[in-house]
Amino acid sequence: MEKTIDAAALGELLVDFTQYGQSAQGNPLFEACPGGAPANVLAMLRRLGKSCAFIGKVGRDSFGDMLEETLLAAGVDCRALRRDSEVRTTLAVVHTLPGGDRDFSFYRRPGADVNLRVGELDTALIDSARIFHFGTLSLTDEPCRSATVEAVTRAKAAGALLSFDPNLRPPLWESGDAAREAIAWGLARCDILKIADNELLFMTGESDPERGAAVLRERCPNIRLLCVTAGADGSRAFYGETDVYEPARTLGGVVDTTGAGDTFCACVLGYVLDHGLDGLTAADLHAMLRFANTAAYIVTTRKGAIRSMPSAAEVEALL
Numbered sequence: 001m002e003k004t005i006d007a008a009a010l011g012e013l014l015v016d017f018t019q020y021g022q023s024a025q026g027n028p029l030f031e032a033c034p035g036g037a038p039a040n041v042l043a044m045l046r047r048l049g050k051s052c053a054f055i056g057k058v059g060r061d062s063f064g065d066m067l068e069e070t071l072l073a074a075g076v077d078c079r080a081l082r083r084d085s086e087v088r089t090t091l092a093v094v095h096t097l098p099g100g101d102r103d104f105s106f107y108r109r110p111g112a113d114v115n116l117r118v119g120e121l122d123t124a125l126i127d128s129a130r131i132f133h134f135g136t137l138s139l140t141d142e143p144c145r146s147a148t149v150e151a152v153t154r155a156k157a158a159g160a161l162l163s164f165d166p167n168l169r170p171p172l173w174e175s176g177d178a179a180r181e182a183i184a185w186g187l188a189r190c191d192i193l194k195i196a197d198n199e200l201l202f203m204t205g206e207s208d209p210e211r212g213a214a215v216l217r218e219r220c221p222n223i224r225l226l227c228v229t230a231g232a233d234g235s236r237a238f239y240g241e242t243d244v245y246e247p248a249r250t251l252g253g254v255v256d257t258t259g260a261g262d263t264f265c266a267c268v269l270g271y272v273l274d275h276g277l278d279g280l281t282a283a284d285l286h287a288m289l290r291f292a293n294t295a296a297y298i299v300t301t302r303k304g305a306i307r308s309m310p311s312a313a314e315v316e317a318l319l
Contacts, residue, residue, distance in 0.1 A: 003159075006130050007052050007131040007133060008160075010038060010148060011037060011056055011138040012036040012138065014036045015033070015035065015063050016258060031304070032066070033305065034307065035306060036056075037261075038056070040262035042054055042071075045270055046309075056081060057082040063088070067089065084115050088111070089112050090107065092106050104169060104171065114143075115144065123154060131160060133163040133269065134148060135186075136168065136182045137172060164192070166187075166195055166196075166203075167261075168196075187216060192269065192272060194261070195216075195229070210236075210243065213238045224277055225239050235293055239285060244282050246289035249294050249297035250297075255300065260300050262305065263299045266295075267292035
């Protein structure tokens with residue numbers, strides 16, 4: 001099928017209730033921020049001018065309405081977004097820690113995103129995507145696990161590049177072993193991997209990114225481009241025999257780190273859409289990481305994710 005969509009992503013679309021300060025009575029104040037890692041990635045790709053489509057499920061409730069309206073306003077194709085009349089939209093409470101890091105509490109048992117079924121997939125949309133992006137939150141439970149496996153298998157057969165972000169959230173897994181098994185499944189199928197340093201440690205036991213990346217690449221030779229993020233410590237890209245490092249943007253003013261990794265991931269995918277995945281040089285990888293690091297930094301200076309993504313012009317101005 002003709003590739004008419006730059007990127008499709010499957011997974012969670014939810015509301016992040018993020019704590020920002022206290023009321024006059026000393027009660028914590030939470031802002032309802034549209035989010036979900038795959039949706040965040042698509043929102044940033046749209047800011048980069050790419051055509052995007054989301055595959056997932058929300059409840060037939062006011063939160064579901066808000067999320068669909070938010071994606072549509074961002075320019076994301078929502079033809080494959082399903083609505084559930086029985087199960088409510090998934091919610092997450094995000095407690096911001098000193099330095100902008102986060103602690104998550106999920107309200108998801110049940111949650112509409114987990115209720116996406118194989119028969120609800122838009123197969124024509126999947127076939128038409130140049131890049132298919134997914135994570136592990138859609139692999140935690142059935143029926144969404146089976147839907148994810150089917151979608152990934154179909155996208156691969158249709159010739160899409162597969163992009164994977166483990167997006168490890170331990171509270172959503174029955175055990176660490178179950179999480180490792182799901183992440184290993186994604187690692188064995190992706191062409192492009194964005195993985196955080198803590199996830200690399202979780203999967204390899206290696207705290208050094210070079211050693212951890214070497215372990216993953218030996219296990220999974222299918223991974224053509226591997227990017228490791230380490231927050232304020234910068235990022236690395238591994239491609240063929242090339243290994244490059246770029247420091248993070250550390251200009252201060254961090255408010256909330258939610259969506260920073262997703263922003264970084266989207267910028268990597270945007271670079272691949274523009275330049276392809278063949279013949280990348282060290283200079284290419286440095287340019288890719290500089291742009292991605294800068295975009296991710298900008299998001300940390302704003303509240304939430306989907307509505308906080310910077311334009312390419314904003315990133316270039318800071319560069």
